[in-house]
Amino acid sequence: MLHGIRSIFDRQFDDVRTELQGMSLLVDTAIDRSMQALAERDINLANSVISGDEEINKARFQIEEDCLTLIATQQPTASDLREIIAILYMIVEMERMGDYAAGISKTVILMEEEPLLKTFKKIFKMAEISRQMLSDSIQAFIKRDPDWAHEIATRDIEIDELYKIVFQRLIKIMAKEQDMVTRCTYLMWCSHNLERMADRVINISEQIVFMTTGTLKEFE
Amino acid sequence: MEAHEPIFKIMNLDFYYGPTIALHQISMDISPYLITALIGPSGCGKSTFLRCLNRMNDTIPGTHIEGQILLNGMDIYRQDIDLANLRQKVGMVFQKPNPFPQSVFDNVAFGPRVVGSARNKSDLEIIVERSLRQAALWDEVKDHLNENALSFSLGEQQRLCIARLLAVQPEVILMDEPASALDPIATLRIEELMVELKKYYTIIIVTHNMQQAARVSDSTGFFWLGELVEFSPTAKMFTRPEQQLSEDYITGKMG
Numbered sequence: 228m229l230h231g232i233r234s235i236f237d238r239q240f241d242d243v244r245t246e247l248q249g250m251s252l253l254v255d256t257a258i259d260r261s262m263q264a265l266a267e268r269d270i271n272l273a274n275s276v277i278s279g280d281e282e283i284n285k286a287r288f289q290i291e292e293d294c295l296t297l298i299a300t301q302q303p304t305a306s307d308l309r310e311i312i313a314i315l316y317m318i319v320e321m322e323r324m325g326d327y328a329a330g331i332s333k334t335v336i337l338m339e340e341e342p343l344l345k346t347f348k349k350i351f352k353m354a355e356i357s358r359q360m361l362s363d364s365i366q367a368f369i370k371r372d373p374d375w376a377h378e379i380a381t382r383d384i385e386i387d388e389l390y391k392i393v394f395q396r397l398i399k400i401m402a403k404e405q406d407m408v409t410r411c412t413y414l415m416w417c418s419h420n421l422e423r424m425a426d427r428v429i430n431i432s433e434q435i436v437f438m439t440t441g442t443l444k445e446f447e
Numbered sequence: 448m449e450a451h452e453p454i455f456k457i458m459n460l461d462f463y464y465g466p467t468i469a470l471h472q473i474s475m476d477i478s479p480y481l482i483t484a485l486i487g488p489s490g491c492g493k494s495t496f497l498r499c500l501n502r503m504n505d506t507i508p509g510t511h512i513e514g515q516i517l518l519n520g521m522d523i524y525r526q527d528i529d530l531a532n533l534r535q536k537v538g539m540v541f542q543k544p545n546p547f548p549q550s551v552f553d554n555v556a557f558g559p560r561v562v563g564s565a566r567n568k569s570d571l572e573i574i575v576e577r578s579l580r581q582a583a584l585w586d587e588v589k590d591h592l593n594e595n596a597l598s599f600s601l602g603e604q605q606r607l608c609i610a611r612l613l614a615v616q617p618e619v620i621l622m623d624e625p626a627s628a629l630d631p632i633a634t635l636r637i638e639e640l641m642v643e644l645k646k647y648y649t650i651i652i653v654t655h656n657m658q659q660a661a662r663v664s665d666s667t668g669f670f671w672l673g674e675l676v677e678f679s680p681t682a683k684m685f686t687r688p689e690q691q692l693s694e695d696y697i698t699g700k701m702g
Contacts, residue, residue, distance in 0.1 A: 235642050235662065299685035300661040 236301045240310075243293050244369070247314055250286040251365045254321045255358050257283065257328035258424070262354045264335045265417060266347070273332035283325035287318045306438070313438035317368070320427040320434075324361065327420040327427075334413045334420075341410045344400070350414065353389045353421040356382060360428040368435050376435035379428065380446045386425040393418045454479040454619060454649050455500060460514035462495055462504070462673075469495050471673045473514070477666075479618075482641055482650045484664035484681065486657055487696070491670040493653045497621050500651065501537035502530060518619075535562060538612035542624040544604035546596035546611070551588050554596050554607055555579060558615035574614050581647075582610035583640050602633025606640065613644075620644065622652040626659065638663045657697060661685045669693045 257276050264273040294311050297303060303311055360379050367375040397411040429446055437443050453476035462470035470492045477483050485493040498504045499516060502523060516523050523533055546554050555575045565571035579585040584606040596607055605625060612620060626634040641650055641663050654660050660667050660681065667684040669677045677684065677693040688694045695701045
């Protein structure tokens with residue numbers, strides 16, 4: 228039994244895992260706040276999401292740096308090595324999700340005082356599902372559960388359905404009322420960002436499967 | 448983290464074997480409660496440097512140094528330095544475990560008996576137990592304290608040598624390839640032990656095994672042809688070395 232033998236490595240590795248969870252919370256908060264800014268037309272909140280993106284970027288670089296040090300100093304192999312590689316991909320995906328949240332916030336600023344549209348509910352549903360997917364994927368990572376990761380990825384179907392509905396409704400409105408075109412376009416950007424967010428979680432899930440099983444495959 | 452004064456301050460150190468210069472203008476500050484690793488190819492001067500730190504080289508005729516080595520601000524090459532006292536403060540662990548052919552207890556009790564740090568038998572027993580615990584050996588040997596040290600495995604013997612050294616409460620532990628005679632598991636145990644020990648001691652380790660330096664140390668010095676090419680935090684040395692020579696050595700392009 229090799230109990231206790233590799234604790235230097237384990238301690239350093241645990242720190243990186245904790246940092247990864249911390250980063251996912253930053254991203255989740257950014258999405259939540261960007262949607263709140265959208266709902267309430269809160270320019271200040273939107274601005275704070277945009278400036279807060281720097282913190283997400285910093286977290287990503289810190290984790291990248293720590294992974295680099297782990298690889299260089301601890302010579303990880305097999306599942307350890309796969310996990311570090313997975314983490315390196317996951318943080319890039321999460322960082323991009325943060326960018327989408329900042330993108331939604333920028334749109335909120337562009338929209339200024341424009342009134343709400345009724346298709347909003349579906350857009351919020353998209354954000355809700357994306358956030359749950361992210362949070363679950365981090366749990367699946369911690370629990371090293373490839374089946375769960377796979378299941379999380381399938382929820383993207385629902386996101387795609389919602390996106391399609393939102394898209395079609397917006398097109399319809401634009402076709403009818405010309406003065407709605409700008410507003411609808413902005414909303415289309417927001418929903419597109421949310422749709423992309425969920426795609427990023429699929430990539431994260433693929434990494435969890437790689438890390439736990441060693442299989443590199445793209446989910447359908 | 449609070450910045451500590453360096454425990455060792457080495458300034459412009461030159462070392463000569465007769466007329467041959469083996470170390471040239473080495474200057475470095477060694478921080479306390481950290482592990483400093485010295486790496487470099489054979490003959491680069493890293494072991495010679497290590498032995499300068501407790502004046503082990505004095506035993507080799509025809510050697511001399513220039514420059515200064517300060518231990519807590521005190522010049523250890525001053526004429527009136529008590530060498531036994533210096534080597535108590537700056538102990539050394541060697542490549543091959545070298546326990547005395549005596550019992551485990553007597554090995555660890557040797558130092559305290561010589562320096563007279565134990566007032567009585569129970570005092571001595573306390574020191575022996577504490578030292579063996581610190582060396583992560585107590586559980587394995589507590590029922591065999593009277594057995595001959597040489598009957599234990601090499602890994603255990605090496606930890607016993609570390610316990611023997613801890614019994615005289617050094618400030619600095621010099622390790623010269625402490626794991627090169629050991630198997631991978633025993634090696635990892637020594638590495639884990641080093642990380643534990645740095646809470647109380649300063650450790651300077653010479654190793655041929657670059658991966659070992661990377662795994663355990665906080666700072667790494669790279670020696671090449673008697674010179675200190677680079678002295679950097681270990682994470683930096685192994686991800687972004689400053690010198691091309693260090694880069695070439697670490698990546699295996701030379702040496």
